[in-house]
Amino acid sequence: MSDYNGRQPPAAPVLDKARGLSSAEVAERIAAGQANDVPVRSGRTVGQIVRANLFTRINAMVAVLFAIIAVIGPLQDGLFALVIVFNTLIGIVQELRAKRTLDRLAIVNAARPRVLRDGATVDVATQEVVMDDVIEIGQGEQAVVDGVVVSASALEVDESLLTGESDPVLKRPGDPILSGSFVVAGSGLFRATRVGRAAYAARLAEEASRFGLVRSELRSGVDRILRIITWLLLPTGALLIYSQLFLGGHVTDATSSGGTISGPLADALRGTVAALVSMIPEGLVLLISIAFAVGVVRLGRRHCLVQELPAIEGLARVDVVCTDKTGTLTENGMRVAEVRVLDPTGAHSVDDILAALAAADPSPNRSMAAIAEAHPSAPTWPVVAVAAFSSARKWSGATLKTPDGERHWVIGAPDVLAPPTSPVAADAERIGAAGLRVLLLARAGERVDRENAPGEVAPVALVVLEQRVRDDAAATLRYFADQDVEVKVVSGDNATSVGAVARELGLPGADAPVDARGLPEDDGDFAAQVEQGRVFGRVSPEHKRSMVTGLQERGHTVAMTGDGVNDVLALKQADIGVAMGSGSPAARSVAQIVLLDDRFATLPHVVAEGRRVIGNIERVANLFLTKTVYSMTMVTIVGLIGVAYPFFPRHATLINALTFGIPSFFLALAPNGERARPGFVGRTLRLAVPAGLVSGIAAVTTYLLVLDGAATPTLADRTAVVVTLCATTLWVLLLVAKPYVWWKVALVGAMAGLLLVALFSPAGQAFFALDTGDPAKLVTGLVVAGAAATLITVIRLVDDRLLRRS
Known part of the structure; x- marks a missing residue:
């Protein structure tokens, strides 16, 4: 393939190809802006990280609500804004930690092209290549810039990652070579003719042509939920303001002091802010970012480079691992x-x-x-x-x-x-x-x-x-078997030899190795045999890719591990590509995860980290969406019956912090070994919607019981509703926190203790506008909460039974 539209490649400048460029010529080209100024693939810049955490949809919503409270007062009702400040700072710090880890590992993993300069071959960083550099390239290496072949020794180049054509192209002097292509055989020299963003692969990446990132069901699901919530905020907020102003729902804050604006509009806005603050899942997106960032740091300590953050999530969903034999199950050397x-x-x-x-x-x-x-x-x-x-x-x-x-x-x-x-x-x-x-x-x-x-x-x-079998390979295969992840050995070696190694490692199905040359041509039959087999020999690079494709078409999430140039096509096709650090530069460049220490045994840790992230974010999402649903339920009922909203914004801050906000940080980083499954949004809503509806109805029930027809709620009335909602949602927290360990029970106990401090200490009562002077109303709140907790438990048990049956 040529990328010069039928024209001849640029003519070579007058230079000694045996010596390459001189130091002075390199300096001239750098000064002229002819260096390979491509960005390092290690994530966002510091500025991008700060902007991404600061300027979010949720922060914008909270800022508007805080601005309203800053005008009408009192300031303690604006306490919810501090949560956003702390969340944003924590998110920035954690992502910067992850960036430092990624940058350090990316330097270790980066390709080091060999260029001729001043008559000697030197290794340089990819960004240090300049126009007209003469670059050496050999088997398994990837062209980092566009160029023209100067000399070739049986040089065959695979351009399939760029063009989709899988047949290697024999290159002779004068032929163009494109960045992103890799050498499958032979070696040669080529002269750089296009560098930086003008190079072919860089332009493809900018156009998002063939270099798409790993899809994150977690992020896309949360984004979809947030879009729905954003649209629901407008009508529910409008309904509440209307009811507070025109249906007799407004009431003056009895704790108002100097600097606080009173009146129907101010009271309506205060109640609306209290409702909307609870509807916004302010910590959900933050906790996803923190969980991914912490995962990157943890894996970095194990010399594992995660080149695309959602790959952690993707590997947690994997149910089939296709692995090469040489360099993966066996040692590199022979x-x-x-x-x-x-x-x-x-x-x-x-x-x-x-x-x-x-x-x-x-x-x-x-x-x-x-x-x-x-x-x-x-x-x-x-x-x-x-x-x-x-x-x-x-x-x-x-x-x-x-x-x-x-x-x-x-x-x-x-x-x-x-x-x-x-x-x-x-x-x-x-x-x-x-x-x-x-x-x-x-x-x-x-x-x-x-x-x-x-x-x-x-x-x-x-x-x-x-070859010597890796000491940790058998234990790694046993781990995957215990986790219901099927391992398939896919090698270019003789099938009998591959089967012998697999038998030594105790892999099921190793007694019947399959020679891939005998697999059927029909796509359906081919995929069926690949799904049934466990050990395959004499597998060509195209066959490896076809095997991955066939498994994907049969509903499997496939990870491919490898280290050689023959694994590149399959690594790119797989849902998650895992390359060895000592493998070919081409394999490392297309993989989402690179095991820098070449230890196959690191892979279980990557899987476990992904499962921790996915499982914990699902738990946290259950909590935040329960909060959103009960807030919408309360707003809808209160708006329709035309009574004052039962909470001040400071009440919402107290409930949100103790029942969801603080516990979610601990739950998001806890161990979790459950295998990730598709359907994140559906599973989350199965618990959050009924739990939120029951909690919201319970809170309004308590409110109407203690209000007892009065037009103006007292602080004791509001406190009873706070007790109902806190008790009910703490029970939801207990359900979500399963399986129980001592620290989870202690966490819930600590949150209940902090609630008691706020309820019964003079300082807590004064700051949060609480009144526990009427025990009957508190008992009413607890009884309603007990009934709600029982109902939520029954719904959860029935739902679990239905899921098991299905």
Whole structure:
């Protein structure tokens, strides 16, 4: 694909490509603004964080309500505004902590392109690349800017992340290369022609073309709820003001003092503010941000980089984990365990051939690196042609000029290079059944760079490589099994070898490994077999992506873990991509989560953190929405019957702080291992709506009973309603806080204790306008609260039973 609309790429400036740019030329380009000024992918800036926490829809609503109280008084009725101030400050501080963690980890994870400068190869930050830099690129690496190929050695580039075309493109000198593409085979040099926001991938990202972020059901659900509440505030507020002004509902504040405005309008506004303050779920959005930020910090301590915050939530919803074998379940390094010579009559020793192939490989993978380590002394045979390893063809090779003439050698998968029924393939299959990796060294019939290569092959030797299984892999797989998360091993290695490793780790279904080359072509049958199988071998990069897609189409939420260039397509397709820190830059760049210490065992901690966030936010949402529903219920009933609203704003502040505000901060950060499920909004409303309706009706019932037909409520009347609502909502808090541990019981007890202090201490009574001088009215409030709590419990039990049946 070309991005130059049929035109030739920009002509190269006059520079020495062997030396690259000089320091002076780099300085000139930086001064001219020709540096790669792309933003670091680590979240929002400090200014954006402050603005996002300060200028919110909820803060705007509260600011308007506080402005009304600031004018009409008294000031203690504006106490609710302090809650918003504290919430905003806490949110900013927590997100700044998360930003520092992300910035630090992002520096560790950032790609370091290799550029030629002053005749030497140096590693630079991505942002330090300038126009006309000559950049080295090899297998698994991603182009960070647009450019033109200067030299290439079997260079094959995958542009599927940009164009959707999955076939690798062979690049020759003069061909364009696009930022965001990655090398699947070979190596080369290219000259930067477009940097920064002018580069192709940067423009795609700005257009939100193929680089969409993880969807957060939590955030989208809360946003939907907040939009509904915002629209409901207008008619309910208007109804209350009308009833207070024209239906005889206004009443003067008996605790008014100097600086307080009295009169029908002021009294109506005061009651309306008290109602609307309770309707606004002021802490819900804040607590979501805090929960995500704290999760980032906690995972950062485990060397886990979360590149997109909602990924924490997404991994908590995962029910299938597809994992590569090499580098994930096994250690990264390999070593040559044995070389079995099959054709000792060759003119050249097997050791010399293996050493020459390793030396000729421009970008050796782990297998070839192990062979190079075992055979360091390579003969000085000139290299005529090279075919770099790619996951698609499963072999690499070189044509070398030996003393006996040109010879063509290839090394790769025995079941690809040799006929499946041959003794060589059978021998390799038997060795692989022990969990070893087996490569076949063979003489090829064609030059390795030709289209019909390798042609007819003659087996020379079997190279046996061994990998060590990670010590923590078995425990990690057991954790996922206990959590009802199915693990599928998806590897490019021989299926028998992959099955042997999976059996060693105790993975169910490992006794029946599946060769992916035999999977059906039909999409439906393909997805069905992928869903049934647990271990797959000989999986190509395109097959990996298709497997993820098939599982998603069958209703699964899929996480893909991997470290190599062959995992990139699947990592991008998966709901959550998890890359190893030592993996290829291309894999790390497309993953939402990067395990910087390469520990597969970190993944359970990520899942647990996501479940903690989701489960606790759902609990907190239940509390805040219960408050919103009971406030709307009270406003509607009071507005229709035309009586004074029972609360002052300070009463609402007291109730909100003790029953929901303070407890929600503790509940939002508590441990929670329950697996996240879809349907956040529906489940939240199932408890919040009935609990809110019952609580609101109970509060109005108490109000009408203690008012007993009087036109003007006394402070004792209002206090009885406060008692009813506090007792009822504290019971809702108990229901939401399950399962119980000592600190949750202590938390509810502490909130009840603070309520008693406010009710019975002289200072509390004076500040919050409370009167406990009429015990009969307090008893009435408690009796109604007891009946309401019983009804809420019955509704909850019935609802739980119906859910279990469904």
